[in-house]
Amino acid sequence: DGGITQSPKYLFRKEGQNVTLSCEQNLNHDAMYWYRQDPGQGLRLIYYSQIVNDFQKGDIAEGYSVSREKKESFPLTVTSAQKNPTAFYLCASSIDARRGYTFGSGTRLTVV
Amino acid sequence: AQSVSQHNHHVILSEAASLELGCNYSYGGTVNLFWYVQYPGQHLQLLLKYFSGDPLVKGIKGFEAEFIKSKFSFNLRKPSVQWSDTAEYFCAVNARNAGNNRKLIWGLGTSLAVNP
Numbered sequence: 001d002g003g004i005t006q007s008p009k010y011l012f013r014k015e016g017q018n019v020t021l022s023c024e025q026n027l028n029h030d031a032m033y034w035y036r037q038d039p040g041q042g043l044r045l046i047y048y049s050q051i052v053n054d055f056q057k058g059d060i061a062e063g064y065s066v067s068r069e070k071k072e073s074f075p076l077t078v079t080s081a082q083k084n085p086t087a088f089y090l091c092a093s094s095i096d097a098r099r100g101y102t103f104g105s106g107t108r109l110t111v112v
Numbered sequence: 113a114q115s116v117s118q119h120n121h122h123v124i125l126s127e128a129a130s131l132e133l134g135c136n137y138s139y140g141g142t143v144n145l146f147w148y149v150q151y152p153g154q155h156l157q158l159l160l161k162y163f164s165g166d167p168l169v170k171g172i173k174g175f176e177a178e179f180i181k182s183k184f185s186f187n188l189r190k191p192s193v194q195w196s197d198t199a200e201y202f203c204a205v206n207a208r209n210a211g212n213n214r215k216l217i218w219g220l221g222t223s224l225a226v227n228p
Contacts, residue, residue: 008180029203031214037123040220041218041220042202042218042219042221043202043218043221048215050214058215060224064156076214081189090155090156096213097206097214097216097222098163098206099144099145100146100158100204100206100216101156101158101216103155103156103157104155105147105154105155106155
């Protein structure tokens with residue numbers, strides 16, 4: 001079955017450490033997106049990529065970095081510069097944003 | 113800039129009550145409209161979408177939404193809710209001819225709790 005896989009589902013890290021969240025899709029979608037979801041704040045866009053080797057900052061890119069070396073993969077690194085990294089992170093992909101997105105099941109990151 | 117507004121942040125209903133969740137957007141051009149649902153502990157799923165044609169859109173699980181262009185609205189409705197409809201509901205818009213038409217603009221979500 002085609003879909004988006006995010007791993008791990010739960011992740012714990014110590015403050016000051018960088019951590020990388022995985023997002024893989026086998027839908028042959030060109031576009032991929034990373035969102036952060038916090039209670040009462042909806043979905044906030046961190047980064048998105050329309051094509052391999054290209055990506056753009058979203059609304060809250062500070063303290064995050066991404067790469068898009070393969071069409072299937074769009075990993076997100078939460079760096080130590082991110083002041084409040086504890087959150088639920090969602091990855092999505094689309095063949096065309098006008099048709100909507102397909103979402104992964106998310107990674108809950110807790111920084112202690 | 114385009115924006116999406118969901119009027120109700122928290123809604124509590126009893127089973128069999130009717131549901132209407134409001135969604136308004138700010139963009140004067142052509143739009144595609146979406147409602148997504150996130151059940152507790154699960155990922156976001158597409159509930160229904162509007163591209164063109166009939167402004168009354170039917171989705172999964174008995175949901176429907178009506179696009180009213182003059183009101184810039186896309187309200188979600190269900191005649192009779194069930195306990196299993198307890199979830200968070202998100203409205204999203206793609207502004208087709210805007211500079212940022214490569215992504216969806218999201219509302220803040222409405223949390224629905226249905227009491228058995």
